[in-house]
Amino acid sequence: MISRKRFKPSTCLLLLSSLASLPSFAESAPERVPLWPEPTYASDGVTITDNAYLTIFSPDQPNGTAVIICPGGGYRNLVTGPEGTGIAQWLNSHGITGFVLEYRLPQSDAYRPLLDAQRAIRTVRANGQKWNVDPTKIGIMGFSAGGHLASTAATHFDSGNPRGSSRIEKTSSRPDFALLIYPVITMGEWTHNGSKTNLLGKNPDQSLVEHFSNELRITSKTPPTFLTHAVDDKVVSSLNSQMFYEALIAKHIPAKYLELPSGGHGLNGYKGSMWDRWQEQSILWLAEQGWIPNR
Secondary structure: OOOOOOHHHHHHHHHHHHHHHHHHHHHHOOEEEOOOOOOOEEEOOOEEOOOOEEEEOOOOOOOOEEEEOOOOOOOOOOOHHHHHHHHHOOOOHEEEEEEEEOOOOOOOOOOOOHHHHHHHHHHHHHOOOOOHHHHHHHHEEEHHHHHHHHHHHHOOOOOOOOOOOOOOOOOOOOEEEEEEEEEOOOOOOOOOOHHHHHOOOOOOOOHHHHOOOHHHOOOOOOOEEEEEOOOOOOOOOOOHHHHEEEHHOOOOOOOEEEEEEOOOOOHHHOHHHHHHOOOHHHHHHHHHHHOOOOO
């Protein structure tokens, strides 16, 4: 015979109180916002949207610093898991607000990803108060081809359009610092050919190649930069990071290049001692440069 246990009213109230105190997944879900006014167009009766998005991961105790994260993927797709969400959560553990950028792929227009990165910086800066972000402490970070996009944003920026129709358009797109993790930097001899083809096309004009070879675009206004690369990376040569670092030093830009002895591209699948090392060193560098508090 099945026993039917009766709960006292006080017990029921206690259970209801406990359930009410549980976190709401809907409330705690990261906010995802479009970067551009939603463009839509019809193709064979199907409505298509074409936009870039920011997903905001906020720490429990934000320190005011923000990092916009550009996942890799060879300008063919986006590795938004380990090079996006996972990185944002790691940044949160250090009080940094993470913004994962789902940028548009080039699709025969080399400027689409850059426009999205610039718009992301402007958007975060213009809405700093809303997201508990100091507008003078906004960095950009990228992995592999996302590292190319981040380094492009760090070398191609403007102070905003004073005649723009919105606060975002009037805001500077210059990042305050950059973190480049096994990045593609050049479109020249030592490039990653897949990224180059997907970004610039099969036979790009030399002027376009030089324009997106970011080791050639460094000026005295380029922001401080941290780079890391494994010397045994067979996909993206570590010479990419080395060239960018040397160009930064030549312009007296604060920079650090952490050359890793092993790990290959992706640093052993985003885990292990080499992965841990760049994370530890990048946080130390951010603290040394004053972007985050010393712990």
